Amino acid sequence: MEYVSPRQTSGPRPWSALPPELPGILAPAVPPLAAELMTLLPQQVPAYAAATEGRYWEKLARGVDIALARLVALPGTDEPALNEESRRLVSGLGTGEFREGRSMDSLLAAYRAGARLAFRVLSEECLDAGMSPAVTISLGESIWAYIDELSSVSAQAYAAELSAQAGLRERRHAELLETLLRGGADDVEIRRLATAADWRLPSRIAVVVLPTVAAARARLQLGATGLVVERDSEATALVAAPERPHQETRLLRMLARTEAVVGPPVEWSDAPHSHRVAQFLASRRARRTVHAPDEERAPLLADDHLTEVLMGVEPRLVGRLAARALAPLEAVSDRKRAVFEQTLLSWLRHRGQRAPMAAELGVHTQTVGYRVRRLRELFGDALDDPDERFRLEIALRGCRGLRPAHPGA
Template sequence: MATLTPPSADALRATLPDLANDIIAAIVSEVPDYARAMEGRFGEVVRFGVEVALNRFVDVLGGAAPKSESSARDTYVRLGAGEYRAGRSLDALLAAYRVGAKIAWRRFVEAGTRAGFAPDALYDLGEAMFAYIDEISAESAAGFAEAQSDAAGESQRRRRALVRLLAQEPPAAEETVRTAAQAAGWSLPRLLAAVVAGEAAEPERTDELDGRAARLARRIGPGAVGAAVGGIAIVMLPDPEGPGRRKALEAALNGDLAALGPSVAWPEAATSLRRAAAAFRLAEAGRLTPPACGADASPKVQSCPNLVVAVEHLPALLLAAEPALAADLARSRLAPLDGLASGPRERLVETLRAWLDRPGQVQAVAAELDVHPQTVRYRLKQLRELFGERLEDPEARFELALALRAADGVRYT
């Protein structure tokens, strides 16, 4: 920045007492957002900012070090932050700076001309003035961005706290949840469902899961809130059965695996989460497949949404909830098959399951297994020899069907 001699700097400084008033009046006149805002505390802050800017500028031109550079910078950072907190864009403040620069430049040229400044000095003065405005504009922009970031961080912190309260077992007090929802700016819905989108074994990955949950919530759209809870990336989805909600969720997943819990009243959010988490773990282990992704998927399905819906897999969740009990069921009810070699055992298990799904329908079982009906009759004769009257007892058939499904999902010895 150009430097003036002390007498020249004094010539400019002499204009300052009235210049601040003229700049404030011009800002009120030319910047609509500030037409009514200059009263009270805000007007005092802006006036102080104008006075600091003018004195700082002349001090620097005169070669004097500003009294407190960090304090002066803080003034413009605070002005930028104040614009964000007031709900205005930064445009009004930057327009005010431009108006102030225009008025100050005009007065400085008049004072410089009276003081005998050379034309080159006046040009340098103009260049320095607008470079200075760019500098304080950048300082205010930094303040605006910092306040915006702080607000976003605080909002996300409150939403994380809300999600964790909703996921809490035993449930948090309703008044506590209502207060947290109000603080997070979230309307408690009549119904919600938990979405589980990731799980980490290491606690140090919580920040990563927080980010994943928050991004998924943003992609899903209005009302969704996400956070990491207990090493799980969770989104609480309001009105999960509303028009377009399922499609919005599938689109937001972008091919990633997720599980959707049942729709529940918000005080029961932990129940939905528990089911979604169980379904997610089974799907991640390859034991559940979204309908659109299975072998029978329609050829019209262009992509797999990778969304597992817990209510569509309740028997599997029931068995997985007590794996030791499921293993005992499979072991005890299928014990008659234990003495067979692996090949014959596999064929009889396949036939038993098809027959239990279609009792008495030999032709249908043969078509399902792609074998001759006589082969089915022969295998059924073997099964009757192994299981006896249990194949005719409805209760025993139910237990066998459940045992076969348990054997598909658990290892037992």
């Protein structure tokens, strides 16, 4: 299928108006022009200064020969800028730029340098042959239209290679992640997959769970330090395990506004455990932060919430414990029960100190005193027993989640 550029759709190709005898006049100038251009490129395009040897340089030289030969063959015809051979070669140059690790800027700069040199040399040939200035002007327009075609085809090939490589990289990232989360793979296999994925595998890792919509932001913020994969119902990332406070702080800063949960640091073989813990906390968090303020949506470390994880392992046992420990509250109404549970948890947290309890609950200290007296009537000596107080706190936190309830809850 013939490539048609926007310039070509606007009317006749500019070289069609040039004298048909021009190709025969310009053809002898192509070999010295090509040689001069290959000498000029390393000087004018710094990226090529260290690339003047090897297969790619040979391919570029061949591309210059074919591109210039095609250019001087076009005057007087209405043929497209590129035939099958030249298009294939120019496309290969775009692909090669990507594989050589350069941006398209280098090749586009080379094309521009070639256009300037070609116009200088070929316009002199026209003048020596007695052509009018109008021919020289049309030749210049034709050269730049031709370079536009070369640039467009090479850029398309570069973009296609970039997309293909990005897709391959994502698949390899996903394969490494799934293998780690599945467990059971030996170190040799894990290292092989990490190498294929071009990811530097840290000695210890942490698995991060976050909403799929936050994957792009996390990928951008983590950069090469993290491996982010979008899965069916979540985005999952692998990061180097934060072992020190400053590392934790830095990781949380990078994950800001992603609602991420960072699983506990583990060896590679324990990645499934880190993932399960992070998933558990993420699911609990999702249920209770639907309308939460931004500070409650900040990323969190599983190591700071292990109590919640432990209580969530056997929620039915926690429920049974709560039913037994909080049985005295069955004597009051549901509305008062919520108030007494809130007050009792505050009493346990502040060891009975009324001032901080009143500040936390948003009530007067006398109200706190009344409620505590009523709690003593309901629970009796249990409030003076350390073991019973421990069970009460587990029961209350298990019912309300890790964070203590706020006033008015």
